[in-house]
Amino acid sequence: MGKHRRLGGYRLLDEIGRGSTAVVYLAMDPRGREVAVKELSPEVAGEPEAISRLAREMSAQARVRSEYVAGLIDGEITAERPYVVMQYVPGTPLNDLISAYGPLRGERLVRFARRLALALGDVHDAGVLHRDVAPGNVIVMGDRPTLIDFGIAHETGAEQITRRGMVVGTPAYLAPELIEGERATPASDVFSWASTVACAATGRPPFGRGSLHGVCFRILRGQADLDGVPEPLAGLLRTAFRRDPSGRPTARWLAGALAGALADGDRAATRRHGAPAA
Structure with missing residues (x-):
């Protein structure tokens, strides 16, 4: 400069x-x-x-x-x-991190997913919709994500000025109702959270690449590619990908379920390796 x-x-x-x-x-x-x-x-x-x-x-x-x-x-x-x-958030955007080092694995992936759900829960508790949860808007340091860029965020209940037929957000990570021109809700952010976490887990967008028309078609048809995503995370992503927004869990619920998954993993590791020495 x-x-x-x-x-x-x-x-x-x-x-x-x-x-x-x-x-x-x-x-x-x-x-x-x-x-x-x-x-x-x-x-x-x-x-x-x-x-x-x-x-x-x-x-x-x-x-x-x-x-x-x-x-x-x-x-x-x-x-x-x-x-x-x-x-200022030091770290690497998730999309760049995946390109350079591949997808997240094991407990690191689950901790990442839980913390991103906590971030979204805090956003929603404040009465705000982010509307662009995507790998380019998540900065990662270790297994710690930070959500950035509120450029198209809205306060819940505020008039949404998006015109029908105008897609706002990162298309490959948008909820189906937004592609159809409906109002954004916390459930729309939850769908985008699931798309972002699926990408973190596999290294690829869950509804594929290619033409915008093709990606949107697969989102509308619910054709998420979760091959390689471990359980129980894959099951939680499937609930967050439900076509009906009212059927998706909240970000807070997902964070709690993922905390339980981490605790189960710790208990399983203890059984495998034996209790630590007193």
């Missing part, structure tokens, strides 16, 4: 992400701590729709308190180049 630019009280260090309407920088706050700064691109910085979308993102993210969700720190919507400041 050449000489470091300042935005508000923040020194922008390196570009770490870029989308169609914003750029994300690694930055330093006035106390020398690393943060992430998301700044609207010059082309859209004066557009009311882009500014209102950023304001909704701030409002939604500000409500969520979770050790598994990147927290909102600051922001300025009325600046010449509106921006938000978020917790």
Whole structure:
């Protein structure tokens, strides 16, 4: 970037992400701590729709308190180049991690799935829908996921401005009702959680790759590829993939079931290897 630019009280260090309407920088706050700064691109910085979308993102993210969700720190919507400041999350996006090292295995996979369910439970408890749970929006450090990017999040009960026929989110991870133009609900996020966890477990999107039409067709038909996903995780994913949103469990329930699976695994390991020495 050449000489470091300042935005508000923040020194922008390196570009770490870029989308169609914003750029994300690694930055330093006035106390020398690393943060992430998301700044609207010059082309859209004066557009009311882009500014209102950023304001909704701030409002939604500000409500969520979770050790598994990147927290909102600051922001300025009325600046010449509106921006938000978020917790900087070290680690690797799940999709990059899988590409480089392959899928997650064993207890690491189950802990990852449980913690991502806890993140989603915290989002829903705050009255927020994330609407884009996908491998690109989960940063992983060890077996610890952090959910990022509330760019299309909505507060529960708020008017959803998505037009029928307009798909919002990462298509391969969307719930079928969203593809059909219905309203997003916590159950829609749960479906996307299951798609993301299935990808973490197998290294591939559960509804395949290829044309958008083909992927959406398989989602609508419920043709999830869970080959290689271990039980009991595979069974939990199947419940989260139910076609009827009312039949899917909540994120909190899934986190509890996965905690039970981890405890069962610990008990089985103890039986195999014998009780630890006193």
